[in-house]
Amino acid sequence: MNVTVRLTDDRYRTYPFGVIGVGTPLTIFLESELVFYADYAAPAGWCRRIGDVQPLQLTQLTQDRYAFCGRVRDLYSDRTTSDTCHHVLLDCTLPLNLIVAELEPRRQIASPAAPFAVGDLLTGIVHLTPLWEDVSVPPVGEPVQAVVRRIERLVMRPGPGFASYRSESELPHPELAPDQVYLTLDISTSPLSFRTDGAR
Numbered sequence: 001m002n003v004t005v006r007l008t009d010d011r012y013r014t015y016p017f018g019v020i021g022v023g024t025p026l027t028i029f030l031e032s033e034l035v036f037y038a039d040y041a042a043p044a045g046w047c048r049r050i051g052d053v054q055p056l057q058l059t060q061l062t063q064d065r066y067a068f069c070g071r072v073r074d075l076y077s078d079r080t081t082s083d084t085c086h087h088v089l090l091d092c093t094l095p096l097n098l099i100v101a102e103l104e105p106r107r108q109i110a111s112p113a114a115p116f117a118v119g120d121l122l123t124g125i126v127h128l129t130p131l132w133e134d135v136s137v138p139p140v141g142e143p144v145q146a147v148v149r150r151i152e153r154l155v156m157r158p159g160p161g162f163a164s165y166r167s168e169s170e171l172p173h174p175e176l177a178p179d180q181v182y183l184t185l186d187i188s189t190s191p192l193s194f195r196t197d198g199a200r
Contacts, residue, residue: 001094002149003030005128006064007181012174014135021170024148026185027133029141031097032126034085037115047100047124049116054123058092061125063152063182068092069123076139077114086114087139090122094187095142098126130183150184 012020020026035045045065054069061067070090078085088098102115116122133143151168155161156178171181 001187002184003058003066003094003128003146003187004060004064004182004184005030005130007171007176007183008129009174009177011129011131012171012176012181015132015174016134019170019172020148020151020183022148022151022168026130026146026148027143028146028185029097029131029133029138029143030094030187031129031131031138031141032099033129034099034101035124035126037086037100037102045124045126047098047122047126050121050123052121054121056091056093058094058096064128065125066128067123067125068096069121070096070098072116072118072120072122073142074140075114075116075118078139087141088114088116088122089140089142095144096126096128097131097138097141098122130185145188146185148183149186152182152184154180154182156180 007020033044035047036042037046038048039046056071057069059067068090070092072088073091074089076087078087084102086100086102088100090096090098100114131138151171153166153168155164155166
């Protein structure tokens with residue numbers, strides 16, 4: 001399955017194996033940028049719980065932006081600050097690490113840590129980015145094997161080619177900004193063993 005992710009300067013600087021090019025094999029967690037629960041105007045994305053039966057899917061909208069429907073396989077809620085952030089492992093035909101913030105965290109002592117639970121269906125819109133397995137392990141997650149099939153650079157530096165896409169064979173320098181770089185990855189898929197008790 002092909003998936004397109006955005007590669008930022010920060011992520012590329014932490015890549016431990018030198019240069020990324022077409023054909024480079026990667027072991028990554030497929031991660032969302034921060035999304036907000038039930039905030040449909042959030043520019044980075046949103047998610048919500050649904051009760052209706054909907055097929056699991058991950059559908060590309062534009063470049064790294066995807067609509068998804070996934071089942072919660074595992075979750076971890078971080079309440080170390082005044083904000084509540086939920087790390088969610090979703091089965092969307094691929095394992096997706098969803099990072100969810102609540103605009104108004106519920107403060108009842110007896111309330112669950114998230115407005116959803118293992119086994120629930122979530123839908124929403126996300127932007128995807130790679131997280132290197134060799135560098136960082138999220139609170140919940142499942143790495144996937146991928147191969148870089150295409151590199152596209154949106155040129156945002158003043159001069160010829162401004163605001164146009166350019167194909168690259170490799171990315172020799174980690175200073176990408178202000179250009180935007182997108183990797184199209186061929187991700188190996190295998191059936192995900194879903195368990196409603198949250199075990200992996």
